[in-house]
Amino acid sequence: MTQIFGEPITRREDARLTTGRGRFLDDLGRHALAAAFVRSPHAHARVREIDVTAALDVEGLIGIYTYDDLDGPLAEPLPLLIPHPTLTAGRTAYPLANGIVRHVGEPIAMVVGTDRYVAEDVAGLIEVTYEPLPPVVGLTASRDGDLLVHDDLPDNVAAHLMQQTGDVDAELAAAPNTVTFTQTIERSASMPLEGRGVYARWDAQDDSLRVYSSTQTSTSVRAAIAAKLELSPGKVEVIAPDVGGGFGVKIVHPWPEELLIPWAARLLDREVKWVEDRREHFISSAHERGQIQDITAGYDDEGRLLALDVRIWHDHGAYTPYGIIVPIITSTQLLGPYKPRAYRCAIDSMYTNTVIVTPYRGAGRPQGCFAMERTMDRIADALGLDRAVVRERNLIQPDEFPYDQGLTFQDGRPLIYDSGDYPESLRMIRELVGWDDFETVRSQAAAEGRTVGIGMACYVEGTGVGPYEGGHVQVENSGRVLVSTGLTSQGQGHETVFAQIVAQELGVPLDDVVVTTGDTRRFGYAVGTFASRAAVMSGNAVALAARNVRAKALRIAADALECSVDDLDIIDGVVQVKGDPSAAMALSTVAVLSNPLRYAFDNAARAATQFAPRADPLRAPVDEDDEPGLENRDYYSPIRSTFASGMHSAVVEIDRDTCETKILRYAVVHDCGNLINPMIVEGQIHGGVAQGVGGALYEVMHYDEHGQLLNASFMDFLMPYATEIPHIETAHLQTPSPLNPLGIKGAGEAGVIPGSACLASAIEDALGVRISAMPVSPSDLFELLATDPERTRRGSR
Amino acid sequence: MKPPAFTYHAPESLDEALGVLAEVGEDGKVLAGGQSLVPILNMRLAAPAHLVDINRVAGLSTVDTNDTSVTVGATARHTDVELDDAAYGVQPLLRQALRLVAHPVIRNRGTTVGSLAHADPAGEMTAVLALTRGSVRITSGSGSRNVDATDFFVGPLECCLRAGEMVESATFPAFPAGTGSAFIEVARRHGDYALCGVAAAVTVLDGAVSAARAAYISVGPTPLLVDLTDAVAGGAVSGGAVSGADWAAAGRLAQSQVSPEADIHSTASYRRHLVGVLTARALAEAAAAAAPTHSLPLRRSG
Structure with missing residues (x-):
């Protein structure tokens, strides 16, 4: 049997989408x-x-x-x-x-x-x-509470959210060292090219x-x-x-x-x-990311995090139609691959007179990652330790899985990491980027009058949240296999990966499989595409449906071929007796046999009419617990999320005269369990990294004090072009998830999560100025260099 | 993002175009490459009642080069000018600047004369016209006049065109013998409008720097021309390299001449800082190009 699952198969939808044959909303309804x-x-x-x-x-x-x-x-x-x-x-x-x-x-x-x-x-x-x-613009104004967004809410607070584990106050009081700092993260937005x-x-x-x-x-x-x-x-x-x-x-x-x-x-x-036009998208859809974070960490002399106390003000804009999913995710995913003895995160989700905030790829995780990873950097800085070493000392170990963080995740279920190998991931990223040899790189650059720095950031991403998705697999009389699932596609490559899964499970050529998504005429029960969940949820659902269809096909074929189901296999769309290819029948024939018809309107139907002979005349044409047709619908509903993880490292060069940041290298180690299609996973990482770079260096929603968005166009909202995105070096670790049949985890958001933390770390390392607000523009860096009161230890360089 | 209604005119000769422009007066707007005008129309920031599309007008798409200048017609695309080797030979600053104008697809459509008439203070070609002491030929039904760069740019997005007039061409004179030039800028992303841009020209005469001038974009309402000769006097050429010129002093002199403003992309002080840094860099690069042993490569960009 040809291996299809796990292969870097070229995306089947690309020929259509890249040659103008896509059918987008505005192509309809002329x-x-x-x-x-x-x-x-x-x-x-x-x-x-x-x-x-x-x-x-x-x-x-x-x-x-x-x-x-x-x-x-x-x-x-x-x-x-x-x-x-x-x-x-x-x-x-x-x-x-x-x-x-x-x-x-x-x-x-x-x-x-x-x-x-x-x-x-x-x-x-x-x-x-x-x-x-009078408008309330910005978190500080909202927090002040002098002006109100909704006049019946005297403090502009929609939700006060608390997540905690352990005794933070006691641990902080006992900790040999503490550090306290404040960070801000600007708004950005999903900004799809099609509104x-x-x-x-x-x-x-x-x-x-x-x-x-x-x-x-x-x-x-x-x-x-x-x-x-x-x-x-x-x-x-x-x-x-x-x-x-x-x-x-x-x-x-x-x-x-x-x-x-x-x-x-x-x-x-x-x-x-x-x-929607672009201006409407800027001012009438949704943004994300804006937060202020007050962080206090207690740690021992070896750099182990004993207690982490985080206070966050989250800007959710004027309304809360999507609830508080984003701050919930920030508060839970902030912990990353680490295990502080005690943790507390209190978040006020605040109203402002600005566009609503709802999840944008990463969905609160980049902010949480920024909080935790910059804490790790601060600890390393204070103790004079290598930043990788501090991280290493705080990692959850492979033998500790499943690891219960003691919190409640966005799906309302316990935050329990299913699997992972964080020390190996750290070893891989150090090797990939050359972390341990960087001082040589730094001195060589310095000898040439160049200023370089290196940064690192790690994350864990809950993926594949429930409650469920379903899949339907049907073998037509032609042998064509129709697959449908209710969730939708926005360019991820679902037509390819779901086909790979079904082709592998069923034993048919990839070209025979046709995938439909997001059409209620084909599949009525679904949740949607978000939270890096499509592959985990619908992937497993179509796999289960395909397994059921396979079982039925083998049963019908065994009946027809008068052999045992156990003796049969399906290879390239043909059901055959193992070791005897002459005793075989095409899956298309099995499909015909599966549906006894009254009428004969073509050759296939002629073979299947009620007057076609059945092996056992005493059995009904359709058995009591059976149904006509070679098809099945099944659902996958996990007990909780799977947890993918990864580590990024970047090398930057700063032009000390113009304060411009250039990313020289960007390395990613990524673990999303078993890979269905490595090429598609790489594409997901590349796109995510590009958005991470955008959030770290370019993207801001510039509201003035009147609440007017000053940069509501692609001229002034600076999404990076291809020219701003470095070559991305990737390595994969595969720690299968024990939670689902395919052993997979989600990959959709991974690339974006550590971008700001990683690049802030690298810029700080290069220049020695403290980076505590993202994004950081050349103008920002210039002002920081001119005024920074708190040079880090590295500032002496 | 749909423009309000307008009457579209597509004249095929210059006389016909000028006739329409005279007729529609203040209500008319010339459409050439449309790279700025069309977005402005779509965003309803302007609503001219008449658009006069001059793309069909014969004879306007030329790039004419003689020994002393390059003259660019009203519908010559940026790309036409950028890739014109004869133009580069006479006035290299054109290509040096044009490679920084937006992206190739925009340069394929956008026109050099159109970007001058648009008079965006961030537009690279405004500084090129200023530094080369160039001029534009303004034509209407009642005749033509030549206007120097200094008189042409009136304010941000404002030039001295009157109702019924159009810019027929722009002329960029060659620099004096022994002059090298450079154009450098800092933009947030590749191809963006610059936070600060500098066009520089340095003349080396008898082994010594005899003149240094620069023109700036994005730091004032119109392209700012500054003579920096005094600051770099004493620079001498030896072995094909300029030494002894205090480029940083020129940067400081330039900084004293500008009063940039802050916007969402930059503080005023960062812009002023860039004026200093980029002035020094641009002058050094221009001087290197001016040094006598330096031979001008006829490279084809893009």
Whole structure:
């Protein structure tokens, strides 16, 4: 049998996607009406009046809708998707502003016109009278509490979250050494190249709705639309077409537009489409990352972390539709591969008059990693120890798995690491980057008048969170194998990896397998694509379904070939007796036999009609506990998450005159258990590292004191280009997960998590200035070098 | 991100274009490469009632080089100028600057004259026009006038074009004999607008530095031209290298001439700092290119 699982097979979707044959949201619905939105230009204001008079004469105007036009559940606030006991003051927006707006970009009116030009013309002519209110911009202002985002919440706090293990106060008091410091992390955003978009068609004869959305979860969008538009879920189909990137922002649902566009399509009995533009994406979707961290660590003279006390203020923007998932993840994943004796993390999740914060690739982990890894660097610095050595002394050891961190993870289950080999990972990264020989590199560079530094950061990533995903595998009479799963794809390569899994399990050629994702017509029960969960969840689900189909195929073939199931194997799509290739039948024939038909309309059906002879005339055509067809649906639901891990190390060069940072080397050791496709995992790492570099050196959401986002374009929001991303050196460690049949862990977010911590460590090492705020620009470095009051020990260099 | 309605004109001759421009007056805007104008329209930051697309106008896409200057027509693409070896031979600063203008795909479409008329204080070509003491030819239905760089740039995104006029061409004179040039800048990402950029020209006469000048982008409302000769006097050429010139002093002199502003990408003091660093680097590079034993390589970029 050809090995398919684990091979670096070229992505099957790329030929289509790279030659313009992708089918993205805006490729659909060419003749649909177009929607545009009037959005708030104020960060905080009462909406006094909406005057549409001047807009009514625009040719091509179909309709203008405001909050007053909404009714039933649609007129209620949007759902708070993920409630949590500590989220005591959660708030969500209305689909269209109900008298008050709380961030620039909040939708106030929807315009439908014959095309987007018309809709934007109309939107520009609608006169809204505002009564501006003072905005709360930034965590410090929110924490001060002088001004309020929601006037019934006197402290701007939505949730006070606490995670702890051990007695932090006692351990800190007893610790021989302590260090206390504050760090800040700026906002960034998922920023997929394709923004959001919704296209809806109403079938008035059938009372049914078909919606296409550029989403990370079509099944949940369907459930939300059905609930809000009071339709039976069976009357709503939601399809995620090709999606040009998600990175977290498209897991949020329902976006106001995902309800309003279908609502308008039904109201007008016309096709309606809305395609988000880039400015809308900046001011009306979601951001992430913004936190202030106060950290106190107690440690012994060997650098072992005894107690870690972390206080975090997390900026979640104006509303909390996605709950407090991000701060929960920060508080739990902060621990990384280490085992402090005591740990406490208290987080206030704060309202500000800015765009909402929901998970962006990494989802709170980069911030947690920044807190822990910079703590390790501080300890090494204070004790004069090698930073790798301090980390080594704090690692969980291979014989300690499963390792219970004593906390509660984002899925509400105990934070128990399933497997890993952190000391080996550390050994590998030191070797890969040449950590132990770096002083030679440093002195050579210095001799040439160049300033270089090296940094390191380690992480553990909970992946593959539940509750479940399902898979359906069907062998057609042609021998083609159809695979579907409910979660969606945004470019990860699911068409390739799920096919690899099924081809391997079933014993068919890869080319015979066709994968469909994110289409509620094909698979109705699913959760979605996020949290590095697709491979773990749907991968195992389709594997289980394929195993069931294989068992059924062997049973039918054994019946037909009059042999024992144990004597059969499936090789390249042919069921054959082991050691006797002459006794064989194609899987396509088995598929035909699996479905006894009444009618014969083609050769395959002729072979299967009820009048075709069956071996045993006393048995019913379909056995009592059987069903027709060679197909199966199965689900995978894990008891808890799998924990992938990795370590990054970077070498940077700083131009001391211009303060520019250049990444000379970037090395990654990565462990996501068994690899389904190493090439795809590498691609995930590369993309993640690029976003990590963005967060470390480039990306900031520049809000002014009025709550205006000053850099809401790709000209001023600096996502790194390929020219800013270094060559990435990778090495894989494979510690299989004991939790699932395939032994795999997720890989989607790994690359991004340690980026800021790793590069801060390297820049600090090069220059000797303390880096405690990310990202760090050349201008920031210049100001730091000019003013830094606290040079580190390395500053003497 | 859709522009408001406008009337689109596509004249095929210069006379026809000028006729339309005269007719539509203040409501008209010339469309050449569109690399700045189209995003501005899409973001509805400007709403001209008439767009006059000059891409079909014959005779405007030329890059003409003679012994003393390079003249670039209104629809010549940045790439056309950048890759023109004759132009590089007469005025190397053109290629030295153009390799820093955005990215190749933008240079393939964007025009050099268009970027001058756009008058972005971060636009590299504004400094090139200033440092070469170049001029633009402004044409309307009632005739043409030549305007020097110093008079052409009025403020940020503002030049002295009047209603009904267009820039027909720009002329970049050669530097005096014995002059070397350089263009360097610091940008956040490859191809971004510079936080600070310096075009420098150093003239070496009889083995000694006789003149040093620089023009700056992104540190003032218009390209700033500074004569730095006094600071580097005493620099001499020996064995093909310039020694004894105090480039850092020139940097300090330049710093005293600028009053940069802060924005989201940079503090004012960092910009001022860059003026010093980049001035010294650009002058040294220009001087090296000016040294007599240095032969100008005719390399083809891109």
